[in-house]
Amino acid sequence: MWWIYLSVGLAAAGLLVLAVFAARVFGAVGELSAQVAASHRALAAASDRLQRAAAPVAGRAGEITRR
Template identity: 70%
Template sequence: MWWLYLCVGLATAGLLVLGVLAVRVFAAVQELARQVAAATDALAAASDRLQRAARPLSERAGQISRS
């Protein structure tokens, strides 16, 4: 009969370990999502700055090709 208690205890411990690991994975995914969002914002800002910087150059290139 003691083996029944042992099996139930081991199963419970296994479920607890899986629960803890699931919480850790969830926290890691949340952190990764925050980092991806920050990187996306940074890339969008850099793209805007690049477009603003390239606009005068493209206008000058158009003037050179027309001359």
Template identity: 50%
Template sequence: MWWLYLYVGLATAGILLLGVLGIRVFAAVQDLARQVGRSTDELSRASQDLSRVTEPLIRRAGDTARN
């Protein structure tokens, strides 16, 4: 009879462990999503800066090619 209690206890401990690990994975995924969001914003800003900086160069190159 005590085997039954042991099996139920081990099953309960296993389910609790899976729950704790699931919560940890969830937290890690949220952190990763925040980092990806920040990186996307930084890349977008860098792309806009690059476009803004290269516009005068493109105009100058076009003027030089026309002359």
């Protein structure tokens, strides 16, 4: 009969370990999503700056090819 208590205790301990790991993974995913969002904002800002900087160059390139 003692083996039933042992197996239930081990199963509960295993579930507790899995819950701790799941909480750590959940926290890591939250941090990763924040980093991805920050990278997305930085890339969007860089893309906007690149488009604004490329507009005059593109206009001058059109003038060069027309001559």
